[in-house]
Every structure is written in structure tokens, then in C-alpha cells.
Amino acid sequence: MSGQDRPEGISPTATESAPGLWRIDLQRQDISIPGREIIQTRVEFTPDSPPFKHFHPGEEIICxxxxSLxxxxxxxxxxxxxxxxALTVPYGVHHxxxxxxxxxAVExxxxxxxxxxxxxxxVD
Structure with missing residues (x-):
């Protein structure tokens, strides 16, 4: 999908990572916990975006x-x-x-x- 095909309301800096699911990476930084980093992303969902089950190698804190999501x-x-x-997804939990x-919708x-x-x- 090209930038001209982006649905109305989706940021021009967003990258489509799945049909109807757009991600904008805001920051990625090392933190004071050894071996950990913080990644902050704005995620934009169109109404027809299909859900997919997945997990992360750490916690996800959502606002x-x-x-409505x-x-x-x-x-x-x-x-x-x-x-x-707000919602927190614990380490490794499929969601x-x-x-x-x-x-x-935006998180x-x-x-x-x-x-x-x-x-x-x-996760399939």
C-alpha cells in the first residue's frame, strides 16, 4: 500500500506492519536494567484490521x-x-x-x- 492509499486519519509517518495496522516508532533507548531496552510505538488500527495473536520478550504498557480497542x-x-x-501485558503472554x-483507533x-x-x- 502506498502513502496515497493510507486510510484517512493514519499518520503520514506510519509504516504498515499488517493489513490495517500502522506503527510509528517514537523512541528506542537502553535503560538502567542490564540487558533491557525501552521501545515506544504509536499503533494505529483501522476498523477492518484483523487481530493476530502474538507476544513480546518483556512487558507491554498500553494507553x-x-x-476503542x-x-x-x-x-x-x-x-x-x-x-x-491503560493496560499492561505481562512478559510472554499471548495476546x-x-x-x-x-x-x-490508536494506542x-x-x-x-x-x-x-x-x-x-x-503465534499461529
């Missing part, structure tokens, strides 16, 4: 900035978070998110992860 964490019932809500609103994802490992691993 929904816009819209439904999060399903392994072993827990689905939870809808609206703009202003997925989907937009349950009418417009673009700020802050990862405290093991340095040198893939940030995201899909």
Missing part, C-alpha cells in the same frame, strides 16, 4: 489514545479499552487487539523488553 490476553476474557484507558469502533505501546530479541513474535 489507548483514540477510539478490544484486548484478549491468554487466559483472560476480552477487555474493551477506550481512549484514556491480540482489535479495533471495535467505527474510526481509526501508545511502551515495551520494556530484552535487548536483541525480536520485539514481536506471531
Amino acid at each position: 489507548v489514545l483514540q477510539g 478490544e484486548y484478549t490476553l491468554e487466559g483472560q476474557p476480552p477487555r474493551v479499552c477506550n481512549a484514556g484507558d 491480540q487487539a482489535k479495533n471495535v469502533g467505527a474510526g481509526v 501508545l505501546a511502551t515495551y520494556v523488553v530484552e535487548k536483541g530479541k525480536p520485539l514481536l513474535t506471531r
Whole structure:
């Protein structure tokens, strides 16, 4: 998908990482915990973005900035978070998110992860 095909409301600096899922990397820094780094990303979901199950090599701290997102964490019932809500996904927990609103939904994802490992691993 080219920049001209980007859905309305998606930032021009976003990179599509899955159909309807756009990521904007904001910062990546070493932290005071040896072997860990912090990665902060703005994630934008279109209403038709399909959820995919995945996990991270560390914690993910989420704040929904816009819209409504439904999060399903392994072993827990689905939870809808609206703009202003926060959620933490523990290390290694399989999870997925989907937009349950009418417009673009946006989250700020802050990862405290093991340095040198893939940030995201899909689970089939």
C-alpha cells in the first residue's frame, strides 16, 4: 500500500506492519536494567484490521489514545479499552487487539523488553 492509499486519519509517518495496522516508532533507548531496552510505538488500527495473536520478550504498557480497542490476553476474557484507558501485558503472554469502533483507533505501546530479541513474535 502506498502513502496515497493510507486510510484517512493514519499518520503520514506510519509504516504498515499488517493489513490495517500502522506503527510509528517514537523512541528506542537502553535503560538502567542490564540487558533491557525501552521501545515506544504509536499503533494505529483501522476498523477492518484483523487481530493476530502474538507476544513480546518483556512487558507491554498500553494507553489507548483514540477510539476503542478490544484486548484478549491468554487466559483472560476480552477487555474493551477506550481512549484514556491503560493496560499492561505481562512478559510472554499471548495476546491480540482489535479495533471495535467505527474510526481509526490508536494506542501508545511502551515495551520494556530484552535487548536483541525480536520485539514481536506471531503465534499461529
